[in-house]
Amino acid sequence: MIRPLLAALMLTVALPAAAETVAITGGRVVTMGGAGEIARGTVIVRDGRIVAVGADVPVPPGARIIDATNRIVTPGLVASGTALGLIEVRAVESTDDRGTRKSDISAAFDAGYGLNPDSLLLPVARLGGITSAIATPAYDDAAGRELLFAGQAAAVLLGGAPMLMKRGVAMVLDMGDAGAERAGGARAAELVALQAIFAEVRDFARRRAAYDRGETRDYTLSRVDLEALLPVVEGRMPLLVSVNRASDIRDALAMAREEKVKLILEGAGEGWRVAREIAAAKVPVLLTPIENNPVSFEMLGATLGNARRLAAAGVTIAIQGNGNHREREMRYNAGNAVANGLPWQAALAAVTINPARIFGLADRIGSLEPGKAGDVVIWDGDPLETVARPVSVLIGGVEQPMTSRATELRDRYLPAITQNRSTGEKQ
């Protein structure tokens, strides 16, 4: 009885802001959509959605105007490969919901549950211009664990409750060093295990009724894991494979081809060495373009030129941040890719429309186009620059507070310093 009432209350609270019509005027609008870049444009957001974008768009009567003159207007950034909403303090286990130690919930682990819209990390990410994210499960690497899939990633919004935008946007799997470790210590073992699992899932799909009657052979996977992998083997849910070594990337591409599963590569430290093969397979890549450190034997070919070379070969790339608390650095990572040869437009695409496309969200987010969510960021300079910052962030047409716990801490302690200093100077 209480629930409907609560829902109604929440709606009425949420409505006034969302129902507002907002006109962002005068800015340089980089739409990342068909309209390209508009030197001096207007973006109209009504009821949380973009309704018009252009140079000669009239401001509707009654619209609240946000003056973006001399500012840059972009779509909100889309962070991929994060745990935003799933983690608070890494060293505090009770605040870390990225993964499970339970052995019969592997593929079935769903990051779309247990999301925390009150996480302190969300305002910090928003202040970096991030408006949505792919909340991605991580393996809980307790000793002796042998779990092939980390689980399913979910698309989330950072504008407060409810966070969930879309469940099951990818199935997360480590290959390479980490995957081999979980499969018993060798790459070959993981590839064989994957073949066996996919065969089992297909078998399960054909014999579900028999399975429920107990008339099938014993499967190695739990029922929930079998169910969770159905959309993967049917090619509806992409397999998000974390992999770095050139040969491992080739193995992943071959596996996907043979098993007819959709693939997204993450990491791809040596991706540039097999860029043409990745492009030919039409497989997108999520990467951290500053990763040039040969941190392991699967990363010997890591280079700052990775993003540029992948993009030049025609691979769709998305640029990631530096993880959770440091997710806001994704725009600097994109800037560093530009410093190393990636065209600026391609770098901005890699933090907006590309991740939206890769995760099947391009109908909702990733560009400033009519019909899409009113996720808009207004910047006081180049969004990829260390020396620029967002001045305004809208999610679903609602202006977000430009504060975080960190800025509150700053504002608590700053006056004592500046007052002390100015008194000192007077003396």
Add this chain to the structure above:
Amino acid sequence: MGSAAERTVLGAGRLVGAALLLAVGCVAAAQDVGGGDPFTSTYRPAPHPPLAIVGASILTGTGAEIATGTVLVRDGKVEAVGADLAVPDGYQRIDGRGKWVTPGIIDAHSHLGVYPSPGTPSHEDGNEAVSPNTAEVWAEHSVWPQDPKFRLARGGGVTSLMVLPGSANLFGGRSATLKNVPAVTAQAMKFPGAPYGLKMACGENPKRVYGGKGRAPMTRMGNVAGYRKAWIDAADYLRRWEKWEKGGKAGDPPKRDLQLETLAGVLKGEILVQNHCYRADEMAVMIDVAREFGFRIRAFHHANEAYKIAPLLAKEDICVATWANSWGAKMESLDGIEENAPMIDAAGGCAIIHSDDGLLIQRLNQEAGIAMTAANHAGMTIARGQAIRWITANPAKAMGVADRVGTLEPGKMGDVVLWSADPFSVYAVAEKVWIDGVLSWDRADPRYQGSSDFVLGQPGQEFAR
């Protein structure tokens, strides 16, 4: 006789003199409480042509910004810096127009070489985590000069760095201050004459590492008891040596103790305390511990909460080496803010942006830019000339080498970076890096990008990283 030759002779003379002094120092020191430095630096910069970088915007590291100026470097030293300098004959002329020049970047907190790449167990030599007090270990004995990250850091403009032991222990051991030059031995990287640091650690790490083993320290109060107990032993050790020395060194000297030797070096003011410490309240306790035993803390590292006690840290003249972006991995870093370094600076303190990381060390300039921008956004006024000190002059101070590096002032080591753009911009890259006047990195010339032995012949080395 040309002046160039004269100066070369003079320079060489000085070098020999310095080497003699060092050698004498070692002999003497071996007899006293300090123990000396048996692992003498063998670093000798190569000869180089005199150099003039002309027409660039210059951040001198002293706080000044010269809109367009010239930097002269000869015999490994900065010779002159100014807006209207004539370039003497015979100088190699570098066109700096449209570019920026800064002192070489200095990282006051690195684990390069002791946690090298690739990160295999065979290479993890940064934490002697077997006892909460391992003041007897020296980071330089773990430094693997073939760590590929040294080269990557050079590409980011880093010319000097302090390599520290990890933070598992209350006393982690001695730091190694290095020039970031390609070398086959650690001795050939050692910053000549740089004082040692002693790595200490507050907070969660020591109590987690040892408490987890069911031994002390298990709590923060256990940490502090551990420090005080060690300093009592060190004071006693120092007294025994001083007694022997005051007694005309009659009879056998006290037996050397490597652990106490390092701690006594701190009490004598010769070794600089580099203290990993996140929380404001713990820093305040450490200041009291230092006062109790009569030593000084040179720098708090990481220090995410330093801004809460910025006036105290400024008054105590303790540097703060921190980040702009890192926070939240642990409870003790939950209150980290972007403006930490600028707030220390605004309080009149010594602010440092450090890396503690193999990727961040390649872009300390950007991290400083982020902190500077955040501060100015919050209504503070931090100029570029001031912010560059966070990664040049101030780390030099924390490392005890501010008389040698960190600014572009005549007589300082010729450690210079030529940037493609405003160094705080994400788009700025280090085009050329000189160390002691020697071109050590050239982004456009593979001859100056020499990779470490480890990556030589490995797959995927066709392109500069």
